[in-house]
Amino acid sequence: MDKKPSVGYLGMGIMGSAMAGRLVDAGYPVTVWNRSRDKCAALEAKGAKVSETAQEVVETCDVTFACTSDPTSARAVVFGEKGVLAGITKGKRFVDMSTVDEECVKEIAEAITAKGGRFVEAPVSGSKGPALQGQLVILAAGEEALQKEVQPCLDVLGKRTFFLGEVGCGARMKLVINMVMGINMVALSEGLAVGQKAGLQGKDILEVIKEGAIASPMYGLKGPKMLDGDFAPNFPLKHQQKDVRLAVDLGDKVGQSMPLAAAANEAFKAARAAGKGDEDFSAVYATVNR
């Protein structure tokens, strides 16, 4: 890839548009597409081309990335009318960065490769901020040769890329990480809630945590915002809940009992039911603390 290859990006949600923006900034010729065209405006303003169909993106670009929010939309982008699959011919390269379950990514991989296409799954760890700063952690799996070919692009998007094995391993790793993250978030919420009701200062709790064994970037970043009631979404709660649920389902499949993940799932469900699905996942604090 001496000359920068042309790059397609499908799905202009929070994550997709951040990543596509970085690719434009890095000098790649980028073509974007989104189900509702208006979400492409920001990228268009940055210099990206906008395409009418996912099929056209795949047909016209050297490599196409996608990042959608759940299995339903991931499937729709690939299998829908004028979707990715319609544009796949022998040798076409498709990298799916959506966070989906294993079943879904395998279905997509099989369909792509059955038509001669090449496939890598590459879900990411990290939300809006890291996406904008190219600091995502990329969890690649599938065809290792393709992963190596697109690594220059991945290096624009993330600080580190793992190659984890066969298709499905990226999805599974993502779920495992996000599940642990979700539990940690509910844990902090319970700690802040009980501590403050017991007469402690919320900011003292956060300071003590910062000095100790469980200090983490997430606690440092989200903690003060939670106390302020600032739940502007970096990673929407409904997606966090979906990941915890899918992780619990994975445990079901492999025979692993996970009582804390299951309890966290119910906590996020309660928050979703209370209307917080589109807020940041840290908004679970508001429900825990009622």
Add this chain to the structure above:
Amino acid sequence: MDKKPSVGYLGMGIMGSAMAGRLVDAGYPVTVWNRSRDKCAALEAKGAKVSETAQEVVETCDVTFACTSDPTSARAVVFGEKGVLAGITKGKRFVDMSTVDEECVKEIAEAITAKGGRFVEAPVSGSKGPALQGQLVILAAGEEALQKEVQPCLDVLGKRTFFLGEVGCGARMKLVINMVMGINMVALSEGLAVGQKAGLQGKDILEVIKEGAIASPMYGLKGPKMLDGDFAPNFPLKHQQKDVRLAVDLGDKVGQSMPLAAAANEAFKAARAAGKGDEDFSAVYATVNR
């Protein structure tokens, strides 16, 4: 405190002996006591005096510290025959670094101050390693003037001291932090267990965590040992479970529902029932992963 004051230390468990050792190394004249005398041998070898009773330590030292493992032993040290209380006279200084519940520390504080003694509670965050390195986080509460007088000693033991308010606040903060820590530990255990059963490498999971939002000193330190089955105790599981249980009880008192803390408590109880109470609290992984 121009000249170094004489310091007593009661309770030569893992934490107490590490802290007393640092005070000896820092040049304080230290007198130690333990219920079973043989645990004083290491400190005696370092140059500490050994006393036959807690009462004598209090009577002969300028300030006396204590660190015991639970409310029962904390009460025994204070209220028992020839205990701390027997040695308290007007102006005597007592700093209790045990991790106990609020009720217990208040009982102790009232008894000490009723006899004219001065009292600070100062439970710590951090286990054996930080204790040996003087890197504990100290959660002081009670008489602020006394806390300031003993701060030179506390600076030998910890990297940061918080003053949190009235007696009981230290206990409460400790419980809140340890509860969040306990949940985070079970969360990692569930993540490693389900991930490996689903075909991921345990060390890949730890690496991905290290790169992301939930990286923490605890995950970095404990994670690799957990995969190796190395559960040599820094913080015994039975004490971790006790803290989670006390935090849940605190929630009961202040009216805070804490389903994850409750589930983590049951996970640690299952590990204790499986004979892991005296191993490191990370040994909960072995029970989660069965």
Add this chain to the structure above:
Amino acid sequence: MDKKPSVGYLGMGIMGSAMAGRLVDAGYPVTVWNRSRDKCAALEAKGAKVSETAQEVVETCDVTFACTSDPTSARAVVFGEKGVLAGITKGKRFVDMSTVDEECVKEIAEAITAKGGRFVEAPVSGSKGPALQGQLVILAAGEEALQKEVQPCLDVLGKRTFFLGEVGCGARMKLVINMVMGINMVALSEGLAVGQKAGLQGKDILEVIKEGAIASPMYGLKGPKMLDGDFAPNFPLKHQQKDVRLAVDLGDKVGQSMPLAAAANEAFKAARAAGKGDEDFSAVYATVNR
């Protein structure tokens, strides 16, 4: 006991007043006492004598029963000024029907017997309705000979008396039964909530349950009231929660992990925090179903 012995009853809450009322109706000379005297009015109207102190009741009656709502009040009635213990002399008979934890009942038993008194614990299974109808299940433990002597009174109060062994066994049995009951109640609440949100009729759910393996008097009695939002207290939610909590603590003591009991405890705590502590324990449905 050819001639009916004189009977004292301490504690005129829902349960105590129902039981004392039955003893009056059965022809026993009954003397009652309550911390706040006004709650004795109904019994006085029925013909019971009212005493100014628990001590006097014990001194003047052949046998004294007590039924208080929690360990704190049970201890207050026995150990408080002019309490039961003050009236105990050699051979005095005391039957404590309060639902308390094992530690509490043992403390009371030791104090009573140390003064030469005779003691039976006899917590009951069943709430207001069964208490009024003499249909309680009585869980006796302690001195078996005394249990046999007071059995005629117990037969007025309950449909069946179990003798379970040494002091503490009654408390433990009560907790175990009430814990299972509490879980079953939250289970029904979750079932009604999810079923109705999924388009089923609440009354169809109750009818199907009635026809099947999990039909129970509690589901039959409480179910329709729950759908009607009728939470008039037979067994107050705060007492149900206390029993689940004490059962979880018992599990802690004997090394039994109980994740469902722990989750139910948190559900009842959430309901208590939502202001439903004094409503019927079935009011947990209102919190589950929000």
Add this chain to the structure above:
Amino acid sequence: MDKKPSVGYLGMGIMGSAMAGRLVDAGYPVTVWNRSRDKCAALEAKGAKVSETAQEVVETCDVTFACTSDPTSARAVVFGEKGVLAGITKGKRFVDMSTVDEECVKEIAEAITAKGGRFVEAPVSGSKGPALQGQLVILAAGEEALQKEVQPCLDVLGKRTFFLGEVGCGARMKLVINMVMGINMVALSEGLAVGQKAGLQGKDILEVIKEGAIASPMYGLKGPKMLDGDFAPNFPLKHQQKDVRLAVDLGDKVGQSMPLAAAANEAFKAARAAGKGDEDFSAVYATVNR
């Protein structure tokens, strides 16, 4: 239906063979089919015809029933080669008594009706014993006219039939009931485990339960067997777990947080992981009580 219609029955598992057997005994001409033919032997011995394909059963019988163990097999029986769908023509009657999720039954209903077939879902409440005795509770939904036509058959199989509404309502009701049942079973397991560890007799616990508000046929039937370690399957644990999981998923869909169902799911998963999937669902007691 003056003359008894010819009846097909697909799926000769525990439930299907019990129901088909009752239809034979009631004088219906019955044709059975099973994926592995050997499971048809008992019915053949009773006088049922055995067919080589599900398609043939549908084509040759007036009405065809099916009872399979999960959505995968339910779909296979309908959509598989020479399956139910292949035999459906205008007016053909199909009654699916499998316990499946709503999505699955709707898929089947749409496929059947799209070819002009008539469809009722009719999952049952009750296991082997009630199935053999015609004491099932039948949860019908779909085409009400068809339900009325086949009611004479349903009366052979069950003691009561509910008509619950549109397709999907039977599945949902079944899940709700089985979820509550599953929680109640884990509740009893926790109660027996903690009670016995605390010195109570298991049979005393069962007796006290029998006298009180939570007495139920399930507790009466299963309790003594659990104490004896008799876990011969009436309702296999893996199917119970599946139902709890599907109920939790239903909660996910409709926005209902269900912490106890989630915890029970994990308890059954732990039992499945411990090799008890094919034993009775009461075998969860063996895992809870370890």
